[in-house]
Amino acid sequence: MSTATPSQLVIRDLRVSIDTEQGSKPILKGVDLTLTSGEIHAVMGPNGSGKSTLAYTIAGHPRYRVDGGSIELDGQDVLAMSVDERARAGLFLAMQYPVEIPGVTVSNFLRTAKTAIDGEAPAIRGWTSGVREAMEKLRMDPSFAARNVNEGFSGGEKKRHEILQLELLKPRFAVLDETDSGLDVDALRIVSEGVNRAHQETGLGILLITHYTRILRYIQPDFVHVFVDGTVAEEGGPELAERLEDEGYDRYLAARA
Amino acid sequence: MTTAPTTTAPAPAATRVVPVQTRSERPRSTDPADFATPTGREVDWKLSPVERLAPLFEDAPGDGSARWTIDAPEPVRVGTLAAGQSPRGSVFEPEDRPSAIAFARTAQAHHVLLPEAAALERPIVVSVEGGGAESRETAHLVLEAAAGSVGTVVLRHEGSTRLAENVEIVVGAGAALTVIAVQQWADDALHASAHQARLAEGASLRHVVVTFGGGVVRVNPSVDLAGARSEAEMYGVSYADAGQHFESQVYVFHHGPETRADVLYKGALQGVGARSVWIGDVLIGPEATGTDSYEANRNLVLTDGARADSIPNLEIETGDIAGAGHASATGRFDDEQLFYLQARGVPEAEAKRLVVLGFLAEIAQRIPVESLQEELIAAIEAELAKEVV
16 A cells, blocks of 8 residues: 655754753754655664754654754644654654563563554454464564563564564654664565565655665665764665775765864 | 661671670560560560550450350361460470560360371361440460371451460471461551570471451561471562551471571551551571572552651671572652553553552462462452552
8 A cells, every 4th residue: 555645754954962960062063854654765874973863853752952944744743742742643663672571571562652643543354364364474483462561682582572562553754773783684584574674555755764784785775875973964765885894984974083 | 668678697706796686685574574665775676566456464364255266177176275285385486575464364275186197178267356436355366287287277356456476386297387367457456475485306387477457466487497308488579558557477487407487577558647567587506507588568659648667687697698688669650660660551440440450469469278378368358449549
C-alpha cells in the first residue's frame, strides 16, 4: 500500500543543545532535511556529529532543547507535540539502546502501543496471528511474546524487537538510530529485510542513521546526508556512500581543522 | 531518598566489636510482660509509628468480632489448638509485644494441616473480616505441611479491626508450601503480624506478602532454614498511599547446610505521608555451609511527600558459602522507560500506570499458580485504577 498523497517531514534550520555540567552545549547548528514518504535517506557522519541528537529531537526526548528552527509533518508543528502525540501522528524511532521495562510483557506492550497508535484495540484474532508471523519473519522465537520488554535481551534481540514494532505499528516516517550497531552479519541481514519489508508494504519514509556503510548494502538509500559538527556537510545520492566507504570522514574533519 | 545498605560481615577476631543488636539476638518470650511498651527508640520499632499502633500494645484479649472462614480442599484437616497443644508453639516464639499478646491472649489457635504426601488441587483460603475500626482481635494460626505435601494457603485480611496476629508455619521434610498473605484492609485498620516458619530437610517455602490496604500494616516474616537443602522464596509487594504505613521486617536464618533463599520486596508509594519500611536481615550460621542467599528491596516513589526506608543486613558466620548478596534501590519514575512507551504512542498517564504495573507485577510473575497470578495482577490493576499517579 503506498499512500495516494505523499507525506512530508520537513526539518528547517534546526538548532538543538543539551545541558552538560559545563553548561549548555550546542549540538545541531542549523540542519535542513526534507523526507517524502517512500524515500530512504541515510544520515552518516563521525561520532559526535549530532546524528543521534537529530533522531531524539524528532522523537521529542526531553533531554534535547530546541533553540531554533522547525520540524513539520504535513504542515503540522511537530515540536509543539508531546512525545506520544508525535508517535500517534506517524513518527517512529527505532532506538539504539532500547529500554528494559520490567514486568511488562512484549505481548502486552505491543498490544498497548498498537491500541494507542490506532486509537482502538486491534481485533484479537488477526492481531495475534499478525504478531506471530512478523516474529517468524524476524526469526524471533514465539517465547519472546511472554518475556518482559527488552529484559535480558541480547543486543541483536533488542534490535529485532525494534523492527518488529516498526512492522506492526506501521508509521509514516521511521528514524532508525544506528540500528546496525552491535549486529552480526546474519542479524544485520534479518533486520534489514524487516526494514525493507515495511518500506515496501507501507511506503513509509525512512531516516537511516548510521556510522558505517555496511547496512547500506542491505538497505538502499535514495539520498545520503553527511553530518559533521552539527550541520550537513555534504549531500548526494547513493554514490556518496560508496565514496565514504573508501575515504571515511577524514576529508570533512580535515576541512574543519 | 535511598538508604545506604548496611552490611555486617565477620571482622577479624582481634578487632571484632559486639554489634548493638543483631537480628538473631532479639529477645524472645511468650510473656507480654517481658516486652515493654515500645517507645519508638527500640531497634525493631524505630521506623514504626508507635503512637498509631498503641492499641496493639494493650495486653488484652480480642472481642471476638472478626469473622474467620477457612475453605480447604480434601484431604486438608482444619481444627483448633489450645495453648501448649502441639504443634502450636513448636516453632513460634514471639519477638515483640503485639506478638506476645497474640500468643498469650488467643485461647484457640486455628490449625490447618496438609497431611503427609497430600497434593492439593486448589489453594486453602483463610479469610479474616475485621469487626470494625474500634474492634480488636488477636489470632494465632498454625499452618502445618507434613512431609512430602504440596499446597498453597491464601490468608486474606479485609474490613477493619486492630489485629495482633501470629502465623506459625511448619514445613516437613520434602514438603513444598506456598503462603500468600493478602492485606486489603480499610484505611483505618491496624495490623501487626509475625510469621515464623521452620523448614525441615529438603522442604521449600514460597512466602508472599501482598499489602494494598490498611492504616498501619506491619507483617514481619521470618524463616528458619533448619533442614539441609531447604529453601525459601520470600516475596512482598505493596502500594502505599497517603497516610498509609506498610512495613516488613524480613529475617532469613540459614541454619542447615546447602540452604537457599531469595528475598525480593517491591513497593510503590504515592501521596503525602505514604510510608514504607523494609528491614531485611539474613544470617548465615556457622553450620550453613554451601549456602546461597540473595535479598533485595526496590521501591518506586511516585510523588513528593512519600518516603521509603530500606535497610538490608547480611551476617555471615561461615567461610564456606556458595553466594550471598543484597541490594536496595529507591527511585522515582525512570524517565527513559516513560520516553520509550510514549515514543510508541502511549500517553504519559498510561505509560506511568504501565511502568508501575510492571514494577509490581514482577512479584506476581513469581507466583506459579496461574489463577493466583492473574488475581494478583488484577488486584494491582484495581489498586492503580483507584490512584491518580
